[in-house]
Amino acid sequence: MAYDSFKILKSTAVPLPIENVDTDQIIPARFLKATERKGFGDNLFRDWRYNQDNSPKENFILNNPTFSGKILIGGHNFGSGSSREHAAWAIYDYGFRCVISSFFADIFRNNCLNIGILPVQVSAELLSELFEIIQIKPNTEVEVNLKKQTITISTTGYSEFFNINDYKKENMLNGYDDIDYLKNIKKDIQKFAEKTPL
Amino acid sequence: MKQTLFDKVWDSHVVQSIKKGPDVLFIDRHLIHEVTSPVAFLGLKNRGLSVLYPKRTFATADHNTPTINQHLPVADPLSRNQLKALEENATSHGISYWGLGHKKNGIVHVVGPEYGITQPGATIVCGDSHTSTHGAFGAIAFGIGTSEVEMVLATQCIMQSKPKKMRITINGSLNRGVTPKDVALFIISKLTTSGATGYFVEYAGEIFEQLSMEGRMTVCNLSIEMGARGGMIAPDEKTFKYIKDREFTPKGTDWDKAMKYWKTLFTDEDAIFDEELVFDGCKIDPMITFGTNPGMGISITKNIPKAENVEGGKSTYKKSLDYMGYAEGESMLGKPIDYVFIGSCTNGRIEDFRAFASIVKGHQKSENVTAWLVPGSHKVLESIKEEGLLEIFNEAQFKLREPGCSACLAMNDDKIPEGKYAVSTSNRNFEGRQGPGARTLLASPLVAAAAAITGKITDPRTLIY
Ligand code: SF4
Numbered sequence: 001m002a003y004d005s006f007k008i009l010k011s012t013a014v015p016l017p018i019e020n021v022d023t024d025q026i027i028p029a030r031f032l033k034a035t036e037r038k039g040f041g042d043n044l045f046r047d048w049r050y051n052q053d054n055s056p057k058e059n060f061i062l063n064n065p066t067f068s069g070k071i072l073i074g075g076h077n078f079g080s081g082s083s084r085e086h087a088a089w090a091i092y093d094y095g096f097r098c099v100i101s102s103f104f105a106d107i108f109r110n111n112c113l114n115i116g117i118l119p120v121q122v123s124a125e126l127l128s129e130l131f132e133i134i135q136i137k138p139n140t141e142v143e144v145n146l147k148k149q150t151i152t153i154s155t156t157g158y159s160e161f162f163n164i165n166d167y168k169k170e171n172m173l174n175g176y177d178d179i180d181y182l183k184n185i186k187k188d189i190q191k192f193a194e195k196t197p198l
Numbered sequence: 199m200k201q202t203l204f205d206k207v208w209d210s211h212v213v214q215s216i217k218k219g220p221d222v223l224f225i226d227r228h229l230i231h232e233v234t235s236p237v238a239f240l241g242l243k244n245r246g247l248s249v250l251y252p253k254r255t256f257a258t259a260d261h262n263t264p265t266i267n268q269h270l271p272v273a274d275p276l277s278r279n280q281l282k283a284l285e286e287n288a289t290s291h292g293i294s295y296w297g298l299g300h301k302k303n304g305i306v307h308v309v310g311p312e313y314g315i316t317q318p319g320a321t322i323v324c325g326d327s328h329t330s331t332h333g334a335f336g337a338i339a340f341g342i343g344t345s346e347v348e349m350v351l352a353t354q355c356i357m358q359s360k361p362k363k364m365r366i367t368i369n370g371s372l373n374r375g376v377t378p379k380d381v382a383l384f385i386i387s388k389l390t391t392s393g394a395t396g397y398f399v400e401y402a403g404e405i406f407e408q409l410s411m412e413g414r415m416t417v418c419n420l421s422i423e424m425g426a427r428g429g430m431i432a433p434d435e436k437t438f439k440y441i442k443d444r445e446f447t448p449k450g451t452d453w454d455k456a457m458k459y460w461k462t463l464f465t466d467e468d469a470i471f472d473e474e475l476v477f478d479g480c481k482i483d484p485m486i487t488f489g490t491n492p493g494m495g496i497s498i499t500k501n502i503p504k505a506e507n508v509e510g511g512k513s514t515y516k517k518s519l520d521y522m523g524y525a526e527g528e529s530m531l532g533k534p535i536d537y538v539f540i541g542s543c544t545n546g547r548i549e550d551f552r553a554f555a556s557i558v559k560g561h562q563k564s565e566n567v568t569a570w571l572v573p574g575s576h577k578v579l580e581s582i583k584e585e586g587l588l589e590i591f592n593e594a595q596f597k598l599r600e601p602g603c604s605a606c607l608a609m610n611d612d613k614i615p616e617g618k619y620a621v622s623t624s625n626r627n628f629e630g631r632q633g634p635g636a637r638t639l640l641a642s643p644l645v646a647a648a649a650a651i652t653g654k655i656t657d658p659r660t661l662i663y
Contacts, residue, residue: 017513018513018514018517019512019513019514020391020392020491020514022491022626022628024607024626024628024629024630024631025628025629025630028630028634029261029607029608029609029631030608030609032233032261032609033233033262033274033276033277033279033280033609034236034237034276035236035237035240035279035280035283036236036237036240037237037240047629047630047634047635052616052634052635075513075514076392077391077392077395077425080391080392080425080491081327081626081628082326082327082607082626083234083325083326083327083341083342083343084233084234084343085234085237085325085343085344085345086344088343103392103395104395105392105395105425106361106395106396106425106427107327107340107341107342107343110342110343110346110358111343111344111345114343114345114346115345165218165219165220165359166217166218166219167216167218167219167220167357168219168220177345178345178346178349178356178357179245179247179348179349179352179353181357182222182349182352182353182355182357183247183352183353185213185214185222186353188213188214189213189222189224189250189353189354189355192213192224193224193251193354196211196224196226197448197452198226198253198254
């Protein structure tokens with residue numbers, strides 16, 4: 001088991017209605033100097049969250065105790081830019097297990113799946129509805145059911161199907177990762193390598 | 199079946215296709231650096247695994263390294279620690295390691311092609327999104343996360359679904375003062391930063407055929423900035439000539455054999471792409487960005503667009519302009535500049551320094567500008583000296599630094615101060631990318647040179663004689 005399995009998550013959510021959030025914002029480069037996967041949550045959204053003197057910026061959503069939960073909701077094209085997996089680590093370390101957006105950047109989406117965060121891509125309509133409802137009622141719970149591939153807003157009962165490929169779904173449900181799989185086909189890989197010159 | 203260049207390379211590397219799942223893709227060559235590899239090695243250790251094919255991985259130190267006094271111990275303990283981890287991990291696993299001070303050291307995407315690690319038809323990955331650079335040689339090259347770095351170390355494979363295919367064709371010829379960087383910024387401004395997400399791009403047409411290998415690298419490098427997994431250009435005589443006799447390219451009969459394969463690497467006539475885009479090369483001007491993502495670029499002579507005319511990111515447009523201290527409708531020309539950075543895997547090669555020199559020659563650096571000239575590798579640094587460019591720079595009051603990523607991501611001390619404006623030849627103008635509060639304007643080496651001597655945004659065409 002490479003990470004905790006993901007089955008059903010029911011939680012309040014933190015809305016971040018900003019488009020094109022890049023991984024430099026999620027975790028700025030100067031915090032990438034660690035050689036272990038520890039403590040990245042403290043620097044999640046560092047420059048949006050703190051002033052340069054380390055005092056919190058009051059307007060930023062993570063500094064607003066009204067909003068909390070294990071689900072982060074981001075605007076369109078979430079996670080663009082740098083391939084740094086540290087961005088996904090920071091989100092995970094902070095306590096999020098699921099990120100919802102209407103569109104994800106490729107590498108970020110892969111990075112999330114590889115460490116056990118579920119990226120859920122929803123329609124633009126549902127995304128704006130989520131932003132609206134949570135603004136009005138911050139205690140609104142959102143249920144993400146991986147097995148059924150559904151996301152449901154508990155107060156309205158509105159539900160939507162989301163896509164994930166069967167392989168990744170199985171992995172997430174069981175907490176397996178790709179290395180677990182690849183180890184089992186080592187012979188095939190070695191055979192392949194032999195006929196592939198360096 | 200008719201195949202695209204991308205199909206040919208991808209399909210020939212599939213070890214296994216999982217039904218309703220990803221492909222297991224064999225990786226020919228893997229590049230690593232100090233920032234995204236330590237946790238991968240730690241993961242290997244925790245699982246009790248070793249590196250399956252160490253000769254297929256190459257390590258260089260670049261992201262975190264200082265660009266002055268590289269002969270001294272690295273001052274920052276955290277950076278030092280990461281560099282030490284890379285050295286220990288590489289050497290203990292039998293991976294070739296080009297650390298600080300090594301004559302082959304440099305930015306990972308600059309040294310790969312320089313030493314022939316990059317080859318047509320290969321699959322190449324690295325824990326850095328600008329791995330797309332290597333696509334210039336007709337390779338499938340893309341950035342990966344640290345979990346995938348661990349995967350490649352352990353199994354020489356990654357598991358990914360095959361992306362969709364897009365072709366971007368540009369015919370015609372480039373106008374005076376228009377560089378490969380402008381071509382790329384032009385395309386991104388048309389597609390936005392997410393316009394090619396989910397796709398692998400092939401660049402085709404006269405413009406790309408005419409470009410030098412270095413120019414092609416600049417274009418492929420920036421593929422990721424429109425969201426693409428990567429970009430590639432079919433190899434041709436120029437490609438073969440470039441790679442011949444480099445350290446890691448095949449020799450003798452192996453070369454002949456390889457050439458036979460490489461010559462099959464092109465998109466078949468009538469092969470089908472999921473998306474085709476065509477632009478006119480004559481319509482491209484020198485470009486500059488005015489906002490906080492690489493898609494927010496315009497011709498240098500144009501005014502900052504009005505919000506209502508912007509596609510994608512509309513709701514955050516104002517936030518972006520506020521950060522930059524700019525307003526809708528303003529002209530970019532004449533805006534004052536504090537810093538100029540020439541370097542990075544986008545524009546830190548010898549041709550970029552030649553271009554920079556062609557403008558600054560006979561002029562003086564503006565007193566208001568701090569300029570950082572950072573070669574992409576030691577090899578580039580040597581060429582700058584050999585070709586006499588260093589004298590030109592010195593006479594114009596520019597100082598040359600030592601190789602590394604430097605202000606491209608500002609992990610070392612090369613940080614643009616808060617609120618300051620920097621014209622940068624690098625690849626990202628995200629908020630704080632070049633230092634907390636830094637304001638970045640992406641442009642070509644020519645535009646950077648023009649800004650460096652005039653202290654403001656200047657059309658380089660007015661300085662070309
Ligand atoms: S120069 Fe910038 S983009 Fe290129 S490898 Fe270094 S950090 Fe990455």
